Amino acid sequence: MFKGAFFCSTFHAVLFFIIFIVGKPCFCDNFYIKPYLQFVTDTSIYVCWESDVAYAGTVEYGPAMTYGSVVSETTGVTVHQIPLRSLSQNTRYYYKVEKEGIIHTGSFTTAVSANSSFKFGLIGDTQGGESAWWDLGKLMADSGLNFFMHCGDLVDNGNTTSQWRDQFFSPCSALFENTPFFATKGNHDGYLNDFENYVVQPGNEHYFSFNYGNSHFIVLNTNEGYDPGSAQYTWLVNDLASSVYKNAKHRFLVLHRSPYSLDWYCGEEEVRDFVTPLTEGNDLDVLFGGHFHVYDHSVVDFGQHKSHYVITGGGSGFTEDGDCHWDNNIMHAHTNHFMFVEVNGDMVIVKAISRTGAILDQFEILSPTGVDVTPPNxxxxxxxxxxxxxxxxxxxxxxxxxxxxxxxxxxxxxxxxxxxxxxxxxxxxxxxxxxxxxxxxxxxxxxxxxxxxxxxxxxxxxxTVDTAQCVALIDFGANAGSNTYGLPDWQTAIKDVYTDYRNLGPGGTTITGGSTPEYNFQGVSGLSPYAFNTDQKIAVSWYNNSGSTIIVTPKISFNDPDRPVSGISGAWYAMTLVRIPSHGSAYSEYYFNDSSAGAYNLVNVNCNYRNNQVLVCDKIVLLNCDTALTGRENILDNTADGDILLTVSPNPFNPATMIRVAVSAARENSAEHDIQVRIYDIHGTRVAVLHPMMSDNNRPSSSVQYMFDASHFASGIYLVKAHFRNRAASKRVILLK
The missing domain is CATH 2.60.40 (Immunoglobulin-like)
Structure with a gap:
C-alpha cells in the first residue's frame, strides 16, 4: 500500500492497466480496505473502510448520483464506520468516499417493507481460498442481493490483520461496495479484536437477531458458551419465545458449527444438545451453518412444519472428506458454492450455486399461511x-x-x-x-x-441399450459356491474376515459385518492381468439392507488385496457418490483415467460405510464407457458433476464449435492432462477424440478449450462427453449444414 498522495510509477501504471483488463484488484491505493456496508435497516446503514493513515473521513450520499447529503467524522481514525441515518425504506442510495484524490463509489438499498420481496445470499469458510472467493463473490455481486450473510471463518487466522485485508475484503470489493453483510464468528476468526474492529452488527455483535421484510434472522456465536445457563442460551430462549419471532412469516438461523454433517466428525455435538432441541418443532425454516467445507442439505419433518439444515461451507479453495451418516440428508456435494435465497410473500426459494454458476440444489419453503398450487418440478x-x-x-x-x-x-x-x-x-x-x-x-x-x-x-x-461390452467380473451369490464370474481366468472372490455371504438382494450378496469402514472390502482377482483402459469403467451394484436411504462414497483399488489400513502400499480411489434407497439397489462408478488405467489382476471395492450388516455388494461389472447406454437423452440439456462444467458455443453450429471444460480450483492440478473429451453420434458410436487447444491457467478455475471440427460429419445430433478423473459431464450439440 502507498501512503500520502496517490502515485504510481510508469511501471505500476502499466501493471494497473494489465490487472484492470484481467479483472484483478489494484493495490495502488491509500485504502487498506475499500468501502463496505454494514448493519442495514429500513432507515440506516454503516459505510466502513480502512485507510493507511488516520484521518476524519466523509461520506457523500443521496438517492441520486448527485448525492446531496454529507456525514463527516470529527476525529481521525484508520477504521472508519460512519452511520447514515434518517433514510427512506426500500430506497436505492448512492454514496462516495474520498481520500487524497482517490474516490470510491457504491450503492445500496435500505431494508424492504414486510410486504416486499427480497433476496439474500449466504457463504461460509472463505478462509485461505481467495481464488474461489473471487469467483463466488463475482457471482454474488451479479445476483441482485439485498444483503448477504457469512457463516464464519472469514479468514484463516483472524489474529493476522493482513488476512482480513487481503484474504477477505480485497478479492470481492465490488460485492462489498454495494451489498451489506452480516457475519457470525468462526473458530478461525481469532480471539483478538480484528473481527470486532471491522464489523458493525446489532446487539453485542456476537449473537443477535434482526427482522428483514417479513422474515426473522437469528445469528449465534458457537465460539462462546451456549449451554443452559449461559447468557447466549438464555438470550436464544427469549428470542424464540418473542412475538417478533412468532409473528414472522419466515425464520432463519445462522451459526458456524453445524449440528449435522456427513463429513469430518459428523457435526457439532453441543449444537445438537443445546440449540436444535430449542429450534426443532419451533417453526424454524432453515438452519444455515458452515465449519465443514461441503454442501449438505437435510430435512427434518416435525409434522406441521419441516426444518431444513444446510451446510454452506464452500467458500474456500478446499473441501473435506469424511465418513458419517444421517438419514435425513438429501443432498451432499464437495464443491465451492454459495446460497441464493429469494423471499416472496409466503414462498421462499433456496438455491445452492456452484463456482461455475450451475445450480447444485434447489428447494422451496411455503409459509403455513400460503397455498401451494405449483406442481412438482x-x-x-x-x-x-x-x-x-x-x-x-x-x-x-x-x-x-x-x-x-x-x-x-x-x-x-x-x-x-x-x-x-x-x-x-x-x-x-x-x-x-x-x-x-x-x-x-x-x-x-x-x-x-x-x-x-x-x-x-x-x-x-x-x-438405446447396448450391453455387448458389459462383463460382470463377479456376481456374488448366497454362498461362495453360487458366485458367477465373467472372465475365464478371473475366478477367485476375495473378502474381508468381517464380510460374509447373505441371501439378500437380487440373488445373493456379500454383506459387510465390520463397524470400521476400512474392514469392509470384497472383490475379485484373476490369474493373469487384464488391461483396463480409459474407455472403460467399473460399476458396482450395492444393496441397502436398512430401513432408510443411505448416501455413501465407496472406494476401489486395483493393487491392494486387503484393506486401506493394512500397511500395503496400494492406491484406493473414490468412486462416484451413490444414493441407495431402503431395500433397493444403486450403482457407484469409477472411470479409468490416464493415471489409473493399466493391467491389473485385481478389483477390490470397499463400501466405506461405518454401520455393519447394512450395505451389501451385489456385483462388480466392467463396462465400456462408449456403448453401455447409447443415444442417451436427458430431460436436462446439460448434465454435470459439481466440480466440472461443460459449455459449447455456438450450438447449433456449422462446421466447427468451441468446447470449454472448466474444473474447480479444488481439483485443478494437472486438469488438462486428466480431462478427456469424446464425441458420439446418435447411435452411441464414438466418432472423435478431441485434444486441447489451449488452457487458461491464469484463471482461478482451470479450464481447457477444444475445437470440434465437423467438416466431414453429416448433419445431426451429437453428444459431447467430458470426463475428469471420476467426474463426468455431457451436452448435446446440433450440426446443421
Missing part, C-alpha cells in the same frame, strides 16, 4: 449410465417431495400404472426397467405432490 432425470444383464436403473430427482409414475405412452398421471420407488416423502425416485440389447426406449414420467398438484405435461427419458 423435475430437476434431474435419466438412466444411470450402465446396462447390466438387460436391466436399466432410471433415476429422477424432483424439486419437492412427490410421487412419481412412468409409462411407455404419453398419458395423464392417473392413467400411468407404473410407480417409482421413493414415495411422497422423497425427492429422489428410482425404478428398474428391462432393456434389450439394441433396443431404443422412451419413458414418459409425471409427478404429483401431497396437495394434489400434478405435472401438466410429461417429462421423457430416452435411450
Amino acid at each position: 423435475i430437476i434431474k432425470a435419466g438412466p444411470q449410465d450402465k446396462a447390466v444383464e438387460q436391466q436399466i436403473l432410471l433415476q429422477v430427482q424432483t424439486q419437492e417431495p412427490a410421487n412419481m409414475r412412468w409409462s411407455l405412452m404419453d398419458e395423464e398421471y392417473a392413467s400411468m400404472s407404473n410407480q417409482f420407488t421413493g414415495g411422497e416423502g422423497s425427492r429422489f425416485h428410482s425404478t428398474v426397467v428391462p432393456g434389450e440389447h439394441g433396443t431404443s426406449y422412451t419413458y414418459y414420467i409425471r409427478a404429483i405432490d401431497s396437495l394434489g398438484n400434478v405435472m401438466d405435461t410429461s417429462g421423457t427419458i430416452s435411450f
